[in-house]
Amino acid sequence: MxxxxxxxxxxxxxxxxxxxxxxxxxxxxxxxxxxxxxxxxxxxxxxxxxxxxxxxxxxxxxxxxxxxxxxxxxxxxxxFQSGHSLYPKDAKERALINQKLQFDCGTLYPRIRAVCLPILFGGQTKISDDNRQKLFDAVEFLNTFLEGKTYVAGSEQPTIADLSIFTSIANIVELGADLSKYPNVVSWYETCKQLPGSAENVVGAKEFAGKITSLWQDKL
Ligand SMILES: N[C@@H](CCC(=O)N[C@@H](CS)C(=O)NCC(=O)O)C(=O)O
Missing domain, CATH: 3.40.30.10 (Glutaredoxin)
Known part of the structure; x- marks a missing residue:
């Protein structure tokens, strides 16, 4: 094949x-x-x-x-027709994973884009305070979701929701975001760094961040 x-x-x-x-x-x-x-x-x-x-x-x-x-x-x-821990078959477990995938796709990642795209493609060199605030509001939501949990969908095993959100957070970590006010996010991020492919993921995030930081006169 x-x-x-x-x-x-x-x-x-x-x-x-x-x-x-x-x-x-x-x-x-x-x-x-x-x-x-x-x-x-x-x-x-x-x-x-x-x-x-x-x-x-x-x-x-x-x-x-x-x-x-x-x-x-x-x-x-x-x-994996009989299921995989990254996306188990149970309807409620899947629903919670889908919810977090939608959170990333519809809230967290668009707010990262709103901060970065004007720099990357719009010729701007500064981030708007409003866009920065909205991004950190989304990180705060994530911190709340993670309260008492190891992984974002509440399971004992990582899921594709962790892979998705890890990728978004890697971008802002590499952009120099100070996440010290979000301890649940910091410890979850460290846990996810152990997953296969995460080092390669961070290398891509560094490339992304390097491009942005070469263009802006600002910081997150
Ligand atoms: N929601 C899509 C977003 C895909 C997307 O917008 N990719 C961007 C790069 S991050 C792209 O290919 N942009 C090129 C273009 O739109 O011409 C996904 O998750 O795959």
């Missing part, structure tokens, strides 16, 4: 959600780099594959899938 193909760019957090899932599941993958800083996602061949021209894009034996969290769920459902 041909290996999975993942169109990938390490500084992209969604790409690292997909890849860290692949690493935790120990699946074979061929990475094809799409350099967003060179606008390679707009090349005709790639747009034919993914008209939304986003990475990550997964190709599994001709089946094309976009959206990082959908990719994570697909890989587990396809390869």
């Amino acid at each position: 041909s290996p999975l193909v993942l169109y990938y760019f390490a500084p992209s957090a969604p790409c690292r959600i997909a890849l860290s899932t692949i690493r935790c599941l120990d699946l074979d993958v061929e990475l094809r780099i799409v350099d967003l800083f060179k606008k390679e996602q707009l090349q005709e061949e790639f747009v034919k594959l993914n008209p939304q021209h986003t990475v990550p894009t997964l190709v599994d034996d001709g089946f094309v899938l976009i959206e990082s969290r959908a990719i994570a769920i697909y890989l587990i459902e396809k390869n």
Whole structure:
């Protein structure tokens, strides 16, 4: 069987959600780099594959899938039909994992983007106070969710919600965010650093942060 193909760019957090899932599941993958800083996602061949021209894009034996969290769920459902601790079959456990995936996709990560994209692509050199505040409000929510818990969905084992949120938090850690006011987030982050693929994930976050910090005259 041909290996999975993942169109990938390490500084992209969604790409690292997909890849860290692949690493935790120990699946074979061929990475094809799409350099967003060179606008390679707009090349005709790639747009034919993914008209939304986003990475990550997964190709599994001709089946094309976009959206990082959908990719994570697909890989587990396809390869572990009787379930996997990263995304167990129990409806309530899944619901709590899905909730935290939605929290990352709909709240935490968009607030990180709102801080970073004006710097990365908008020519700005400073963060708006409002955007910074909203980002740290989301970190505060995460800190509250983690009260008395080891992992974000409340399970005893890490899940894909941890992989997703770890990826977002790695970006702001590497941007120099002071998380000392969020002790639950700090200890959870240290725990997640033990997961397969997390060192590689942090390398991508460093690349992302390096690009931002070369452009701004500010700090988180
Ligand atoms: N919700 C999507 C977001 C994908 C996304 O927006 N990827 C960005 C990089 S972080 C991208 O490919 N941007 C290039 C473009 O939109 O042209 C996911 O989680 O996969």
